[in-house]
Amino acid sequence: MKLEKLEKDHYYHIYNRGINGGPIFKSNENKSYFLKLINKYLSNKVSILAYCLMDNHYHMAIQVIEEEKMVTQSFSNLFNAYAKAFNKMHNRTGSLFEKHFRRIKIGDTNYLRNLIIYINTNPESHGTTKDFKTYQYSSYQTTISIQNSTDSVPIAKEEVINLFDDLGNFEYLHNQKTSLGLDKLNWD
Template sequence: MKLEKLEQDCYYHIYNRGINGGPIFRSDENKRYFLRLIKKHLSDKVSILAYCLMDNHYHMAIQVIQEEQKVTQSFSNLFNAYAKAYNKMHNRTGSLFEKHFKRIKIQDTKYLRNLIIYINTNPEYHGVNNDYKKFEYSSYQTTIVDSNDAVLMPIAKEEVINLFEDIENFEYLHQQKMNLNLDLNALDLD
């Protein structure tokens, strides 16, 4: 599979899962550490519009704001640093993630809005949490709160709200779970 280049100013769906569908997060501590690494390695390279960390996979909707080589290397550094720490913490060796992180270039605004909804409602979709609004490791709460106090991961909140016209429409469309036109089978994350 040829990997999509991460072109500057373009939007992407970034995702991956654990090797053989295994866990990549075993605790809240693992998830918080992964989010800290995202801040460290990506904060000046991409804008994050949405994210969700599940036990065996993650999703991000991003916009690339730096040149491709820097962004690709930063993602590599993030995943390598996390895998090394995870392996040490859990006394394991070998690959943690499937071969390469997957990326899909987003070509239109409707798809991007649907993707953000899918990412934010992923805990409910997978039956992990019956109320996606209360799931701690997704960007939904970060988007709807007034301040960024105690936020684990800053997101491009203003840009996200503008994509949905306003916060009320953002919440409404999440509640309706919009007719997602994503090819969920292609994600192969179950």
């Protein structure tokens, strides 16, 4: 399978899951560490519009802001560092993720908006929480908050809100996800 190149100034849906559908996060500590690694390896290389960490998979909507080779290497470093730490912590060996991380190039603003909604509402769609707005490991709370938390992944909030015209529309469309048919999409 030929992997999509990560071209500068383009948007992508980045996602993957655990090998054989198994867990890649067994605790909140694992999720927090993964977010720290995102900050370490992806800062100044991609602009993050949305993310969500679930027990057996993750999603990100990003814009590439550096050259492809540097960004691809940064993602590789992130996933390798996390897998090594996870394996050590949980006394396991071998691959943690299914093959290479998946990436879909996004060429349309409507698709990008729907993807952001899909990512932020993913925990509710999977039954992990009754209300996606309260889920700690997605970008929704950071996007609607006035300022970035010091321990969260920096979100391109202004750009995200502008995609939805304003914060009120961002929140409204997230609440309407079922009427948009986003609960039936299968990007996982």
